Amino acid sequence: MDKCDEIIKWFDANNLAEKEEFEHKQKELEGVCDSIITKLYQAADAAPGGGMPNFGGAGGVPEGAPGAGGTGGSGGPTIEAVD
Template identity: 60%
Template sequence: DNNLLGKFELTGLPPAPRGVPQIEVTFDIDANGILNVSAVDKSTGKENKITITNDKGRFSKDEIEKMVQDADKYKAEDDQQREKIAAKNSLESYAYHMKSSVEDESLKGKISEEEKKLVVDKCSQTISWLENNQLAEKDEYEHQQKELERVCKPVVTKLYQGAAAGSCGSQAGDTSQGPTIERSTKTTDCII
């Protein structure tokens, strides 16, 4: 459980696609228990900060000791929750990234409209699944990501191979990490 110590907002940020804004948050606590928190948007330089002093709303040493003991007691549950959230965030990020990659106008013509539709539809289906399954378990998120990768990787590999070289000829094998080229006796080796 979290305890609210204070609030501040970083406003006036320009609209940007998901995952693009970069906010640097700094926490600093001094010997007197005074907490300084600042946030800076790296693209605009806009900044806001708050100082939280060791007075009202803060905890006694006994309360802090109890919280530390509770944190130790529930560490395994917290770790499971953290892993679940990481799996959910990974799936969500991958779905939005794949969708925007195939919709990128600068890559038009590198894949067919059918391939583009296949990826966009699967990404939209996954995003919809995420919205309707906010309390899913880690393995469910991981399964959904594997299913999405199964559809996206062949198309995105083709997309990047077409964008990267174009002069290597056809490549064999499933290049599951994007624009890597594997050696095969059936193809021409190429160095990018």
């Protein structure tokens, strides 16, 4: 949060900065965010049960759930192609 506040203050104070300067600040902030996300994933992998949930269905939807597109459905209606 401190880095975000720092970058926002810089943006506010440097409205007339060159494009390259803005891009540099963006990359600086992305570097901080990337390291935080990496640490979150590492902590999740080390946690009991290991890792982030993997629902196995289409687009992160559990198989058999509406919209999963898998074969574990409830026997409900299906969509067929019409020529």
